[in-house]
Amino acid sequence: MMDELLLSNDNKVIFLILDGLGDIPNPGFDLKTPLEAARKPNMDGLAAKRGVLGRIIPVGTGITPGSGPGHLSLFGYDPVTNEIGRGVLEVLGLNMDLRNGDLAARANFCTIREDVVTDRRAGRIPTEETERLCAMITASVKEVEGVEVIIKPGKSHRFAAIFRGAGLSDKLTDADPHKDNKPFAYTTAKAKGAELAARVVNDFIDRVRDLLKAEPVANGALLRGFSQKPDITPFTKKYRMKALAIATYPMYRGIAKVLGMDVKDEPGSYEEAVDILKKNYNDYQFFFFHVKETDVAGEDGNFEAKVKAIEDVDKFLPGISALDPQALIITGDHSTPCPLKGHSWHPVPLLIVTKTGETDGLTFHEKNCIVGSAGTIYSKELMSLALAHGGRLDKYGA
Amino acid sequence: MMDELLLSNDNKVIFLILDGLGDIPNPGFDLKTPLEAARKPNMDGLAAKRGVLGRIIPVGTGITPGSGPGHLSLFGYDPVTNEIGRGVLEVLGLNMDLRNGDLAARANFCTIREDVVTDRRAGRIPTEETERLCAMITASVKEVEGVEVIIKPGKSHRFAAIFRGAGLSDKLTDADPHKDNKPFAYTTAKAKGAELAARVVNDFIDRVRDLLKAEPVANGALLRGFSQKPDITPFTKKYRMKALAIATYPMYRGIAKVLGMDVKDEPGSYEEAVDILKKNYNDYQFFFFHVKETDVAGEDGNFEAKVKAIEDVDKFLPGISALDPQALIITGDHSTPCPLKGHSWHPVPLLIVTKTGETDGLTFHEKNCIVGSAGTIYSKELMSLALAHGGRLDKYGA
Numbered sequence: 001m002m003d004e005l006l007l008s009n010d011n012k013v014i015f016l017i018l019d020g021l022g023d024i025p026n027p028g029f030d031l032k033t034p035l036e037a038a039r040k041p042n043m044d045g046l047a048a049k050r051g052v053l054g055r056i057i058p059v060g061t062g063i064t065p066g067s068g069p070g071h072l073s074l075f076g077y078d079p080v081t082n083e084i085g086r087g088v089l090e091v092l093g094l095n096m097d098l099r100n101g102d103l104a105a106r107a108n109f110c111t112i113r114e115d116v117v118t119d120r121r122a123g124r125i126p127t128e129e130t131e132r133l134c135a136m137i138t139a140s141v142k143e144v145e146g147v148e149v150i151i152k153p154g155k156s157h158r159f160a161a162i163f164r165g166a167g168l169s170d171k172l173t174d175a176d177p178h179k180d181n182k183p184f185a186y187t188t189a190k191a192k193g194a195e196l197a198a199r200v201v202n203d204f205i206d207r208v209r210d211l212l213k214a215e216p217v218a219n220g221a222l223l224r225g226f227s228q229k230p231d232i233t234p235f236t237k238k239y240r241m242k243a244l245a246i247a248t249y250p251m252y253r254g255i256a257k258v259l260g261m262d263v264k265d266e267p268g269s270y271e272e273a274v275d276i277l278k279k280n281y282n283d284y285q286f287f288f289f290h291v292k293e294t295d296v297a298g299e300d301g302n303f304e305a306k307v308k309a310i311e312d313v314d315k316f317l318p319g320i321s322a323l324d325p326q327a328l329i330i331t332g333d334h335s336t337p338c339p340l341k342g343h344s345w346h347p348v349p350l351l352i353v354t355k356t357g358e359t360d361g362l363t364f365h366e367k368n369c370i371v372g373s374a375g376t377i378y379s380k381e382l383m384s385l386a387l388a389h390g391g392r393l394d395k396y397g398a
Numbered sequence: 399m400m401d402e403l404l405l406s407n408d409n410k411v412i413f414l415i416l417d418g419l420g421d422i423p424n425p426g427f428d429l430k431t432p433l434e435a436a437r438k439p440n441m442d443g444l445a446a447k448r449g450v451l452g453r454i455i456p457v458g459t460g461i462t463p464g465s466g467p468g469h470l471s472l473f474g475y476d477p478v479t480n481e482i483g484r485g486v487l488e489v490l491g492l493n494m495d496l497r498n499g500d501l502a503a504r505a506n507f508c509t510i511r512e513d514v515v516t517d518r519r520a521g522r523i524p525t526e527e528t529e530r531l532c533a534m535i536t537a538s539v540k541e542v543e544g545v546e547v548i549i550k551p552g553k554s555h556r557f558a559a560i561f562r563g564a565g566l567s568d569k570l571t572d573a574d575p576h577k578d579n580k581p582f583a584y585t586t587a588k589a590k591g592a593e594l595a596a597r598v599v600n601d602f603i604d605r606v607r608d609l610l611k612a613e614p615v616a617n618g619a620l621l622r623g624f625s626q627k628p629d630i631t632p633f634t635k636k637y638r639m640k641a642l643a644i645a646t647y648p649m650y651r652g653i654a655k656v657l658g659m660d661v662k663d664e665p666g667s668y669e670e671a672v673d674i675l676k677k678n679y680n681d682y683q684f685f686f687f688h689v690k691e692t693d694v695a696g697e698d699g700n701f702e703a704k705v706k707a708i709e710d711v712d713k714f715l716p717g718i719s720a721l722d723p724q725a726l727i728i729t730g731d732h733s734t735p736c737p738l739k740g741h742s743w744h745p746v747p748l749l750i751v752t753k754t755g756e757t758d759g760l761t762f763h764e765k766n767c768i769v770g771s772a773g774t775i776y777s778k779e780l781m782s783l784a785l786a787h788g789g790r791l792d793k794y795g796a
Contacts, residue, residue, distance in 0.1 A: 019520070025757045059794055061775050062782030063403070066795035079795065080399055085795040148665045224742060343793055348775070366756065366771070376773045 002384055005394045006240045009305035012325035013241070013390040014277075014287045017074065018313060019067075019252075022335025022348040022366065026303050033305035034297075034338065035188070036365040040314035043127040044109065044350070044363040051391075052357035053306030053364065053372025055347035056379040058334045064345045069334030071255050075235060075288075076383030084258060085170065090160045092254020093151025093367020094152045098229055103170055103197055106225040107151070107216035109133060112209070115184050117177050121157045133218055134159050137208055144203045145196075146271055161223060163201065169336040171195035174224035175205055175261040201226070233261030237285070239387065244280050246273045254349065256288055270312065274319040281323055285392075289320070298323060306338055321353065327389035329382070347376055354389040400782055403792045404638045411724035412675075412685045412789040415472065416711060417650075418463075420746040420764065421735025424701050426789035427454065432695075432704035432736065433747060434763040438712035441728065441749070442761040444719055450755035450787075454780055456659025456732045462743045467527070468731030473633060473686075474781030482656060483625020488538030490557040490652020492550045496627055501561040501568055501595055505549070505624040507616035510607070511583050511795060513576050520616035521554045527702050531616055534556050535606055543594075554646045559621060561599065567592035572622035575602055585621065599624070632658030633684070635786065642669045642678050645688035654686055668710065672717040679721055683790075687718070696734030704736055710764065719751065724785035726751040727780070728762070743772055752787040 002318060022179035025031035048051065058065040059079050068089055098104060109130060110120040134153040141149055147165030167191035177183060182363040186205065189198045204219060212219045237242045237260070245263045246257030248270070253263045260319035264280065270291070270349035277287055291313055297305035321328060332354070349369040370376075373387065384396035387393045423429035445451065447567040456463040457477050466487055467477035485502035496502060496603060505526060539547055545563030552558060553657040569589035584603065587596040595711040599621060610617045632675060633641045635658070641653030643661045647669070650660045662678065665671035668689070677687055691713055694704035728751070733744040756771035768774075772783065787790045 026757065031757065031759075056774075060782065061399075061779040062784070062786035062791060063400075064786065064793045066793050069795040073530075083795065089796045153461055319765065337754075344754070345783070345791075346756065370773070371769055 001396065002393070005198060005396055006387070007392050007394055009392065010241055011289070012274055012281070012285055012323070013386050013392070014289060014320060014325045014329065015074065015287045015325045016328065016330045017388070018291045018294045018310065018330070020298040020334060020336025020343065021332030022344070022346050023298065023306065024336070024337040024339060025344060026338055033366050034303060034310055035309045036367070037269065038307045038310040038314070040310055040364070042314045042317040042321070046328075046353045047351050047364040048361055050294045050353055050357065050359055051353060051362070051364065052352040052354060052374050053360045053362055053369045054350040054352070054374025055369045055372070055376040056331060056350050056382055057347050058379045062345045065334045066343065067251060067333065068255065071252070072384060073379035074333055075259060076238070076380055077170050077232060078380055082230060082232055084230055084255065086105070087160070087170070087227040088229060088258070089251060089254070090154070090225065092113065092190050092258070093160055093251035094154055094160050095254075096138030096150065096160060096162060098154050098162065098257070099164065099178035099241065100229055101164070101166070102228060103168040103369065104227055105161045105201070105223055107159045107161050107223045108157045109159070110220050110222050111217050111271070112184055112220040117220070117222070120176070120180055120222060124156050124215045125218050127153065127155055129218065130154070130157055130159060133212065133215070137211060140211060141204065141207050142365060144200050144207070147200045149204055150391050157218065163197070165200070168228070170189050170201070170226045170228045172196070172198055172201065172226040175201060175223040176224045184220065203266065205384070215304060229258055232259060236260055239383070241392070242283065243283035243286040243288065245282040245288040245290070246276050247274065247288070251288040252292070261288060270316050274316050277320060278323065290357040294332070295336045298338055301339060301341040302336045303339045326354070326391050327386050329386050331382070331395065348379070350382070352375060352385065356389050356391070399794065400791070403794055405790050405792055406638055407790065408687070409789045410679070410683055411725045411784050411790070412687060412718060412723045412727065413472065413688045413784070414689070414718065414726065414728045416689045416692045416708065416730050418696040418734025418741065420523070420735070420742070420744050421696065422735040422737060422744060423565070424736055427701050431605055431764050432701060432708055434765070436708040436710060436712070440712045440715040440719070440763070444751045445749050445762040446724070448751055448755065448757055449752060449760070449762065450750040450752060450772050451758045451767045451770025452748040453770070454729060454748050454777040455582065455745050455774065455775040456777045460743045462741050463614045463732045464741065465649060465731065465756070466653065468569030469650070471777035472731055472780060473657060474636070474778055475630060476778055479669060480628060480630055482628055482653065484562060484623030485558070485568070485625040486651060486656070487652070488552070488623065489550075490558055490656070491649035492552055492558050493648035493652070494548065494550050494558060496560065496652070497562065498627055499562075499564070499566065499647065500626060500766060501566040502625055503559045503599070503621040504556060505557045505559050505619055505621045507557070508618050508620050509615050509730065510582055510618040515578060515580060515582050515618070515620070516576070518578055518620060522554050523616050525553055527550065527616065528552070528557055529614070530557055531610065535609060538609060539602065539605050542598045542605070545598045547602055555634045559602075563598070566595045566598070566626070568595070568624045568625040568626045570596055572725070573599060576620045576621040582618065585624070595624075606744055627656055630657060634658055635723060637684065637781070639680065639683035639790070641684040642682040642688065643686040643688070644674050645686070646671065647688065647690045650688040650690070659686060661702045668714045672714050675718060676721065677767070692730070693734045694735055697739060698734045699739040701736045724752070724789050725784050727784050729780070746777070748780070749790070750783065750787055753786050754789070
């Protein structure tokens with residue numbers, strides 16, 4: 001339905017996404033949430049003057065989302081019917097160039113003794129070791145059966161792989177026994193048409209084992225999460241807006257690329273990020289501005305760091321709000337409560353800065369968001385609310 | 399989707415269901431609800447210290463549920479696509495042994511004059527009369543066309559019937575004119591394959607009329623609500639938890655059995671019920687603890703009795719909360735407001751006692767629940783929230 005209502009104009013909509021923003025009362029900190037404790041005069045000033053508060057549920061009640069579903073739903077894609085695979089997220093996170101038809105996989109080095117995987121993580125060898133081994137493999141295995149192979153080291157024992165060639169399918173089982181002291185497992189085709197991909201991956205695995213046979217610890221590789229760039233309606237087509245993503249972390253630039261957003265530069269700081277936004281403001285209608293530090297602090301269970309991350313955003317916020325977009329959305333892709341040290345299912349606080357809203361007149365934090373006038377909605381509904389406040393949706397029916 | 403996210407662990411989830419809990423302001427009682435008026439220091443203490451409040455809608459906005467849909471939705475079954483028939487509920491309520499393939503019916507004695515049902519309730523004959531007539535029928539009609547017939551007297555003119563044999567279908571019209579002074583109606587098959595069942599039921603009706611032809615008032619029987627045990631995914635399989643139901647009323651033990659929960663003992667009091675919970679605590683992960691008195695008081699329009707029922711629960715609550723389950727859910731299957739003297743559509747107050755919640759810091763009653771951080775959700779979504787707080791759900795997507 002929304003398709004038919006989309007207006008073409010130059011109104012601007014900005015999504016300022018504080019990753020893992022939502023939290024719960026923190027014992028030891030007056031049972032406050034970081035958003036409640038943070039001194040954020042700019043955010044609260046905007047909220048009180050022309051803010052609409054609410055909450056968003058990323059996937060469903062009680063469901064804890066990963067970064068993929070969290071972002072898909074923010075941008076109005078159903079996170080259950082649309083999926084970004086683990087391999088794809090991994091190569092995106094390592095800033096690799098993923099193209100249509102590429103087969104992506106998460107990988108790591110392991111220890112194999114007499115065909116039994118005795119240590120799936122090869123004693124968590126240091127990153128430098130993984131870099132050395134990846135360089136060795138890259139130098140000698142450039143292609144398998146005419147399919148190009150590109151690998152890149154990650155942290156510790158981890159790396160990622162892209163297989164590039166015609167006719168590859170991601171309908172593959174993991175080449176991973178998933179437990180230590182189990183026999184080594186090759187990948188197998190889960191569906192017709194995946195035989196070539198299975199053969200290529202297994203040949204690659206054999207060549208890696210052959211190359212590493214003299215290594216004392218990391219003498220094999222496990223590959224899993226095989227996936228391809230999903231077939232998703234590009235954001236620009238779906239919403240008739242040119243979209244620019246500005247993110248300091250590669251994974252989020254990657255997700256934006258998967259959705260067909262432009263990703264021009266890699267900002268070195270949030271000041272640079274705001275500059276990129278300003279510089280490109282006239283050429284786009286939609287901006288996805290991603291902040292990672294809130295989530296990192298939540299994962300670490302570090303209340304003060306999360307408070308600081310929010311206060312840091314508040315400092316550069318005037319640079320964004322001064323552009324006076326029709327709608328400025330400040331929210332998160334999911335909650336990462338410090339007491340839980342991980343992603344969670346809790347609804348995410350939402351602030352819409354707009355001139356067409358109910359103006360709740362409240363500061364921005366979890367408790368006020370419960371009684372905010374946007375209510376509690378699913379994240380995938382947020383885009384239509386943002387477009388409405390952005391003056392980009394026509395009336396439905398006469 | 400939830401299937402794939404279920405974790406296997408020994409975390410405990412307890413549902414303490416106060417039947418018909420929800421209410422509306424009661425004139426004559428300071429416009430308070432029973433939950434608001436009740437002195438319940440234990441419940442309110444748990445709520446304030448680690449409670450998440452919210453509300454659940456059993457079936458849909460404005461829809462008043464019966465006990466079947468009310469409980470199905472609590473346990474995460476869609477109450478619209480899953481149905482427990484009225485005949486099934488009736489035989490369960492009478493503590494009869496319902497097996498797969500059995501055909502169940504509600505029944506009552508009636509008065510028939512020259513093939514016209516002059517009184518559908520046979521002057522509401524006393525229970526003892528119904529017991530006498532049922533014994534008479536049981537002694538003489540043990541089977542019809544090879545199908546075993548089991549009947550059991552209920553209250554006043556009511557009884558229930560089970561037909562046990564191969565090839566029975568519940569696709570039958572009611573053998574009931576539904577109004578006084580209408581011609582007696584036999585059942586008819588509503589679908590192919592129900593002919594045998596129709597013939598058996600109608601033969602039974604004829605034999606009853608023949609047996610009772612000398613009775614002055616109750617000289618016939620009406621049967622309706624034909625239904626069979628529904629084909630429902632067992633709770634244990636659906637959620638990977640062993641489940642124990644503890645209920646003093648047979649119908650709720652029956653519903654639990656239909657869902658494949660274990661029902662070990664019949665507690666004589668709530669103290670005994672708590673003892674059963676304690677004794678079996680190590681052997682199960684999920685507990686359904688049912689309290690009926692709140693609903694009875696609501697149906698009677700008895701405010702004080704409903705307050706007392708809630709206060710009684712509060713007295714035995716420490717015996718449950720001391721077990722320190724990961725998630726303790728206190729709510730109802732529907733509202734039964736005293737001023738309405740019956741089930742209603744009003745959202746039901748919800749309290750989740752947890753260590754991973756937003757801790758609203760409020761006492762537990764209808765008004766506070768409106769602003770609770772669990773929001774207003776459908777009852778069928780409650781299980782995923784309970785599993786999340788129970789630490790029994792993995793992350794969705796990478």
